[in-house]
Amino acid sequence: MTKLSGAQILIECWKKEGVEVVFGYPGAATVEIHHHLEESPIRFVLCRHEQAAVHAADGYARSTGRPGVVLVTSGPGATNTVTGLAGANMDSVPVVVFSGQVARMLIGNDAFQEVDIVGMTRPATKHNYLVLSTGELAQTVKEAFYVAVSGRPGSVLVDLPKDVIGGEADFEYPRKVALRAYRPHLTPHPRQIMKAAKLLVSAERPVVLAGGGVISSGASEELVGLAEALEIPVTTTLMGLGGFPGSHRLCLGMPGMHGLYRANMALQNADLILAVGARFDDRVTGALPGFAKQAAIVHIDVDTTSIHKILDVDIPLVADARQALMALTAEIGAAPGIDAAARGAWLGRIAAWHARAPLSYSQDPEGPLLPQFVIEALYRRTQGKAVICTEVGQHQMWAAQFYHCERPRQFISSGGLGVMGFGLPAAIGAQVASPTATVIDVAGDGSILMNVQELATVFQESLPVKVAVLNNGSLGMVRQWQDLFYGKRYAATILSDSPDFVKLAEAFGIRGFTASTPGDAESIIGQALSHPGPALMEFRVSPTELVFPMVPAGKAIDEMILARPGDPGDGPEPPDGGAADPEERGPDTDALPEDGGDS
Amino acid sequence: MIVNGTNGPAETQGDPPRRHTLAIQVDNRPGVLARVTTLISGRGFNIDSLSVAETMDPEVSLITLIITGSPRIISQIIKQLRKLINVIKVTDLSEMDYVERQLIMVRVKAEDQDSRSEIMRLCKIFRAKVIDVSLKSFTLEITGGSDKMAAALSLLAGFGIEEQVSTGLTAMTRSFQQKQAPKGS
Numbered sequence: 068m069t070k071l072s073g074a075q076i077l078i079e080c081w082k083k084e085g086v087e088v089v090f091g092y093p094g095a096a097t098v099e100i101h102h103h104l105e106e107s108p109i110r111f112v113l114c115r116h117e118q119a120a121v122h123a124a125d126g127y128a129r130s131t132g133r134p135g136v137v138l139v140t141s142g143p144g145a146t147n148t149v150t151g152l153a154g155a156n157m158d159s160v161p162v163v164v165f166s167g168q169v170a171r172m173l174i175g176n177d178a179f180q181e182v183d184i185v186g187m188t189r190p191a192t193k194h195n196y197l198v199l200s201t202g203e204l205a206q207t208v209k210e211a212f213y214v215a216v217s218g219r220p221g222s223v224l225v226d227l228p229k230d231v232i233g234g235e236a237d238f239e240y241p242r243k244v245a246l247r248a249y250r251p252h253l254t255p256h257p258r259q260i261m262k263a264a265k266l267l268v269s270a271e272r273p274v275v276l277a278g279g280g281v282i283s284s285g286a287s288e289e290l291v292g293l294a295e296a297l298e299i300p301v302t303t304t305l306m307g308l309g310g311f312p313g314s315h316r317l318c319l320g321m322p323g324m325h326g327l328y329r330a331n332m333a334l335q336n337a338d339l340i341l342a343v344g345a346r347f348d349d350r351v352t353g354a355l356p357g358f359a360k361q362a363a364i365v366h367i368d369v370d371t372t373s374i375h376k377i378l379d380v381d382i383p384l385v386a387d388a389r390q391a392l393m394a395l396t397a398e399i400g401a402a403p404g405i406d407a408a409a410r411g412a413w414l415g416r417i418a419a420w421h422a423r424a425p426l427s428y429s430q431d432p433e434g435p436l437l438p439q440f441v442i443e444a445l446y447r448r449t450q451g452k453a454v455i456c457t458e459v460g461q462h463q464m465w466a467a468q469f470y471h472c473e474r475p476r477q478f479i480s481s482g483g484l485g486v487m488g489f490g491l492p493a494a495i496g497a498q499v500a501s502p503t504a505t506v507i508d509v510a511g512d513g514s515i516l517m518n519v520q521e522l523a524t525v526f527q528e529s530l531p532v533k534v535a536v537l538n539n540g541s542l543g544m545v546r547q548w549q550d551l552f553y554g555k556r557y558a559a560t561i562l563s564d565s566p567d568f569v570k571l572a573e574a575f576g577i578r579g580f581t582a583s584t585p586g587d588a589e590s591i592i593g594q595a596l597s598h599p600g601p602a603l604m605e606f607r608v609s610p611t612e613l614v615f616p617m618v619p620a621g622k623a624i625d626e627m628i629l630a631r632p633g634d635p636g637d638g639p640e641p642p643d644g645g646a647a648d649p650e651e652r653g654p655d656t657d658a659l660p661e662d663g664g665d666s
Numbered sequence: 667m668i669v670n671g672t673n674g675p676a677e678t679q680g681d682p683p684r685r686h687t688l689a690i691q692v693d694n695r696p697g698v699l700a701r702v703t704t705l706i707s708g709r710g711f712n713i714d715s716l717s718v719a720e721t722m723d724p725e726v727s728l729i730t731l732i733i734t735g736s737p738r739i740i741s742q743i744i745k746q747l748r749k750l751i752n753v754i755k756v757t758d759l760s761e762m763d764y765v766e767r768q769l770i771m772v773r774v775k776a777e778d779q780d781s782r783s784e785i786m787r788l789c790k791i792f793r794a795k796v797i798d799v800s801l802k803s804f805t806l807e808i809t810g811g812s813d814k815m816a817a818a819l820s821l822l823a824g825f826g827i828e829e830q831v832s833t834g835l836t837a838m839t840r841s842f843q844q845k846q847a848p849k850g851s
Contacts, residue, residue, distance in 0.1 A: 185697065189704050194751040197697070214751060248693065248754040372745040 073201045073232040074100045078107050080208040083240045086136050090120040094140020096167025096229050115520040117144050119492035121151020124162050126496030129479045134161040134215050141167040142180030153191035155222040157483030161215040162222045170230040185226050193221030201234035206241050213244040218251025219370040255386035255394050263365045263382045264398040270339035271409040273299045279306030280344010282475040286389035293396050298410045302330040308478040313471030323351040324618045325464040328424035329417050331624040337362045344388040347377040357623025367391040435609040438537045442469040448592050453505040454497050458490040458514030461543035464614045466509040488517025498530040512538040512565050522575035525601045534603040539610040547613045572603035583607035681737045687759040687837050690729040693752040717834030730836045759837050766811045766837035773805045775826035792818045
């Protein structure tokens, strides 16, 4: 057996794990690793901030399903990764961060660039490690990757003291991982499958609530198969977008706070919800006591802790989503014998809800540019095929609503943690993973500035990333809350001194465009998309546009605001079961005639 | 369908909070106790008592932890604990027959003959040991379950307790499990 240095062992381990690219930023504690990485076939993408490096690895992981790898130095290099680690972990994305650490004898001495990153990231990761000898490095790396990708995926940090990196040990890559306490449960229990199948077949008003688990387990095909076999409509959470084709006739779009009217109404009036890899986030359920009161719930999740966490479910199914859906499909068989009349009536009701309150906006050709129009123009011009990354805020919701994603891993957004500044680095990761794809970061004028330095990475790596900044001169989502609930006092949300985005892009060597009319918007999208390199498009959009529907905090998800108070369409809530007034939403909604429920 | 959650650790409707004794087997490695306690404190809960030691298997430690909460919260904490990579097994002993023991050292005022002999009598009853003695006080070592401790301490309080320290409770299931009556003794 040959002796290798810790740095060499680390790189050999990465090769064995099939790592093709590492994102990061160097420092004194990791210079030795970079020294050896330079002569390996692994590509290193130098981001301009460690937080962005983790988001880039996250974007890479979300777009490929393979773990994203990050290498940063000790101290501030490590602390800068915390947001990225927490975000990836909340959204169940496999990211492995390797951080430099001071030499073992200096740990605890307040040495230069020393920080207890293992202690700090304990609650922000799925698991983390401090490697205490060169000899245990290979085993630890193997474990770290295994933990990151298996079960419910998540982020893992491996802290590497400088002398562990500099030390020597025999290298042999372990063939397997032996963790006595960690064995993800992937196979569904046959009896639970039987019970769930029975409910699914007999339900009159079923809905599938599909989350990110559908994407991470690769269950999209199985989901489409099951939905079609049983004629069940499917609503996909923000994390699940693309997990079920957005243009499918059974697709209801996104539910929740800014969900589609039909999606929320379907959940509220369903008699059965099949939740697949979704965790009943508060942005999806709204006020819990008013959530889906008539529905029995079947909950498929690989993470036991997600089940019964927010609400009690009738049939828990701890399993990998794909395996569970396959088992359900098999159990249901070829001719499930659903009540076609009841199903037709249910789908009719849903269609009527949609006809009453579709997603809409009206772009006056002479008037101010609307953000929804921009997203739709991007959708048209890319034939719906681009990889869409987003930041966090209004633009994120408009992208989720108006860019209908057809395939898994097409929509990349920070859901659970809601990290502004996520989109641009995530787009870098996605573009590195798919060099020929059209990758667009949909951003706001607030978010883009949170990691704008990554335009330098885009330029240096020659990545043809397109950035679409919806500039409304404000931190729009918070402003929207102020608009609706805080007496229009726009405290701390006005961004009147934004930079000249075209010049900013050009300063980084990137083509910049700006538009403030619908015609110009179409034109610059065409130019930016046909430009072979990276481009930034600034769209000066109306600052008053709000994201609708909106479920106010603390309300049930059928208590939606559909338009700005005073605008046409804001009126008393459509009277299906009197959704605007909880007092009127009695148990008798169930007994409404199956005629679309209208009055 | 029952809906019961709120944000944060606030107790909601449903069953009232109860004391639970959790036996948590973990990998005997640095940082594992911190993972367990971080998880609990991160949810805003106080640990009533904690004791940690190696088991027969030197690679495994046992954490005995007492925490008060509603069944829903406790079951969520147990599930979260099981999710930790280094946690091997979590048992809620409160659901079973078990024995628990704790060790208390207590310095009691003993200045006159009457109290000195009365304290000695109590020692016999509680099978306590005198482990230090001076002209003005006795220091006693008492072991037992939480009920016995409470009884002994309330009787000794009459003489005046000068100082008191205690280990955490540690616990073990009984080899014979009754069908019901989950109660430590």
